[in-house]
Amino acid sequence: MQLKTSSLEFERFGSVYDKPVSLEKTGMICRDWHMIAKRSINQLYHFDCEVRLEMQSGMAALVVGESLDVNKLEAFAIHRYVKLKPGLYFNLVAVTSNITCKLITISDYNYSLDALTPAYMFRRILPRIRISEILGYYYNIRNSGYVFNGESHNYFELTYVDRGQLLTDVEGTCYTIKEKELMIYGPGQFHTQNIAKGDSCSYVTIIFDMETVVYDVESSHYELLLNKVFTYDKKIYTLIKAFVSESTSEIPYMNSLMLCLLQETVIRLLQSEFIGRKSEKPVTTARQHYEDELLERILAYIDETIYEPITIAEICQKFSMSRSSLQILFKENMDMPPKKYINELKLEKSRQMICENRYTISEIALMLGFNSIHYFSRAFTQKYNMAPSEYAKTIYKT
Template sequence: MYDKTTSAKFIKYGYVYDEAKDIVKDNLIINQIVTSDKVISSLYNFTEGTYIEIIEGMASILISESINGDFKLFSVHRKLAIKPNMYFNIVSMTDKITFNLIIPKNYNLKLEFLNPPYVYSRILPTINIPEIMAYYYTIKSPNYKFKGERHNLYELTFVDNGTLNTCIDGVDYTLNSSDLIVYGKNQFHTQSVENDSSCSYLTIMFDMECNDDTLICNRVFHCRNELYNAVRTFAKNISITLPYLENLILSNFHEIIIRLFQYDYLGLDYSKVSKESYQHFQDELLEGILEYIDKKISYPISISELCSKFSISRSSLQTLFKNNLNTSPKKYINDLKLAKSKMMIMENKYTITEIAFMLGFNSIHYFSRAFTQHYEISPSEYAQTIFKQ
């Protein structure tokens, strides 16, 4: 990180000015220079004051009071007046820059060389994830076995709860809760669950460009706090709807992958997930689904709509509701609609037909039959009972 030339730290080397009238150019030579240099091996040293005016592009100035001194890099902001006897050169921050080097006619220049040269460090990506092809949350029952597949994509599997066994090109791995693994491209991999408990996990299929994927592929990572939070944020964002959400999801996933590449540079005890803050994604997923159903209860809600919205398979959705609510998603939705209809009848603001329409039932006859089966009384009879009371 470095300062601007407008900061107080630059005063020891020179100052900034805004207008050409601030300097008298009658006795000055104006040299226009075009450069793309990001490696500085030579330095200007003038015995008289000099001036720098950037014409095009963005630039920094590398400067010191001594050739053996501590060189500082400043982002050039406005026009510069450089004090005499400074050692400096201009660094191109963009593809190329054009600047005026303004010097006295009777100048005396020394050209000094840096050994080793100064190299401007640009902030450029070394990992690129151009696309996430698919993501889904899965809940598998005991004794589940997947015979295996290979494909020309990377695949990340994060185990939320339970234990998942996987085999990659003949090598066995075991993932427990909060573990994840990345399958490389075209690697044959199988998955299975033991017979004593179910397993829930998040799968993400993606493309990636990087220098060395062997650093993160085919090894089990246990999520410490930073990595766990990144996965949790990704899981939350894939089930909401906001403008530019695709960009945010890709950004979230970039963080996950970067955390994996950084994994070995952090201590083993670094930022462990505390037991107090641990929560299965399954709980959060169910909470999100129930909240969505509640908001959409006045509209027809299909199982396929829920699966698409929350990136979960139909069988996993059934298991999620069965394990946590001991009911099916369809029955939960219908029961919630009927409970809502009962409250609306009690309010006595709408007719039975209007209530059926407002809650998304296909017909008044279907609504009446469902209400009667559930409460053992028809909607109209229930309304009469409330009215009599």
């Protein structure tokens, strides 16, 4: 998550205040600072006195550090007016297309503008790919011996096999797409499709227009999606199923949601190249429905009894299942063991209770069944990178 200038982490650099400085009363001087959006900073300001920054329009991030070491610079979203301590190195990054900020200091100031090597790169949250339009989507049911002699076009084409298996040739290379697997053909790629004798196949075809939005040399290109079969993945399966369901819903904004589902599918596929893929066994629709319903009831029970000491044995007894079955259910659907899920939920509840400011930290730890205040504080710090008391200060301060 991004840090703000009102956070505890910012206090070693300065503080925030609510009312603008009166130049007449303080005798301070001011200059207007105009800036357009850019990704890099190659110079830093260094004042020997206190500096105040008052945003007038737009949104900006403050990049600040105690030295010219680019690896030790920190970025903070500007929240309210900012007072910087003397001797810091800093600059602003325009997050919106342009900003205006007042830089206020004493009349007897002294500053330098120092070169930063290498330049500091600010990571703006921008899309790397954009699906502009879905040109067609079809559910195909093909019988034994079906042959499609092939085509190429200027668009992307996703083929997801729902049942059976599909043989395809892409630019002279043969692939087999099995049940719950998919493949993407790129613009200009000649591809054929056919069904082997004795088999049948049902598959989804989605044709779409996509562009890669390249902002820097690190951007990933769509070549990562091509010339490979993506094996079964539960998240992809869920997205495709939701896409098919939404395509027949006739509910307002269904088209927008279909675009979002397809874009998330493509992003998940790109991410899989960096985080690795899990080898998961496809499950039947009936089994998945049973697991979803059972998991929903278990999660509801945990949420209802979160203020009581919950044990794994108690859950297993209530829902008539073995400990190993419960572990598998959570691992496949929640990507974590049940004990960890319970602890994570307790910590999230504790955070909510701190925000409500009705109980002390010790009372919250006791109410949620933590063995001691020290254990609770350690677990909270590990999850949120600050102690409960520190978190409370940030809430009450803002």
